[in-house]
Amino acid sequence: DTGVSQNPRHKITKRGQNVTFRCDPISEHNRLYWYRQTLGQGPEFLTYFQNEAQLEKSRLLSDRFSAERPKGSFSTLEIQRTEQGDSAMYLCASNEGLALSNEQFFGPGTRLTVL
Amino acid sequence: AQSVTQLGSHVSVSEGALVLLRCNYSSSVPPYLFWYVQYPNQGLQLLLKYTSAATLVKGINGFEAEFKKSETSFHLTKPSAHMSDAAEYFCAVSDLVGSSNTGKLIFGQGTTLQVKP
Numbered sequence A: 001d002t003g004v005s006q007n008p009r010h011k012i013t014k015r016g017q018n019v020t021f022r023c024d025p026i027s028e029h030n031r032l033y034w035y036r037q038t039l040g041q042g043p044e045f046l047t048y049f050q051n052e053a054q055l056e057k058s059r060l061l062s063d064r065f066s067a068e069r070p071k072g073s074f075s076t077l078e079i080q081r082t083e084q085g086d087s088a089m090y091l092c093a094s095n096e097g098l099a100l101s102n103e104q105f106f107g108p109g110t111r112l113t114v115l
Numbered sequence B: 001a002q003s004v005t006q007l008g009s010h011v012s013v014s015e016g017a018l019v020l021l022r023c024n025y026s027s028s029v030p031p032y033l034f035w036y037v038q039y040p041n042q043g044l045q046l047l048l049k050y051t052s053a054a055t056l057v058k059g060i061n062g063f064e065a066e067f068k069k070s071e072t073s074f075h076l077t078k079p080s081a082h083m084s085d086a087a088e089y090f091c092a093v094s095d096l097v098g099s100s101n102t103g104k105l106i107f108g109q110g111t112t113l114q115v116k117p
Helices: none
Strands: A005-007 A010-013 A019-024 A031-037 A044-050 A053-057 A065-068 A075-079 A088-095 A110-114 B003-007 B010-014 B019-026 B033-038 B044-050 B056-058 B064-068 B073-078 B087-094 B105-107 B111-116
Touching (some): B019 B111, B044 B056, B044 B064
Antiparallel strands (some): A031 A044, B087 B111
């Protein structure tokens, strides 16, 4: 088991462009979470999947953001018409979801810089 | 709503000294509490968690934390700091109150630990 992986690790884009990030969770983890972390802050929840179903979205997730998890495996997070305020580290986490006390395993994150 | 407050955004200790990182929580239900560590350009790694069993929780790398309901605290300690402990530390609570019961984590703002030789 290689843990949670995220690609790309870094993305630099110009304002107004679209970007897509990918998260590969630990095999057989049915719960997948996306968080956003800005400089000097703790991660903030964006959205949650149980298998392929997106069950919760934070109000931080504007209509420019969309996330998918086809077939309940990997997940993608797309940001359309990026803004400078979108610059942040985007973290993905997964767990087995058997209990809410279960540890979430985090990936290394994708650092987005919007110029 | 549940929340976490970490007192002190930066803590500096000498190598070999006691490490104390403070975390206070707010929750209307018995909480699940976590401490994560983040090294530069890496994801978060779990140090330890409290899930209503023993109030003194031991974690990895010599860290431990004590759950004190009367003080709504879950402070992280380590008897003797090592240079490799320099990192950012986050306290988090599992959201058990939200309508969807997803188990998402609510994080504090983090504490940067500096270890001086």
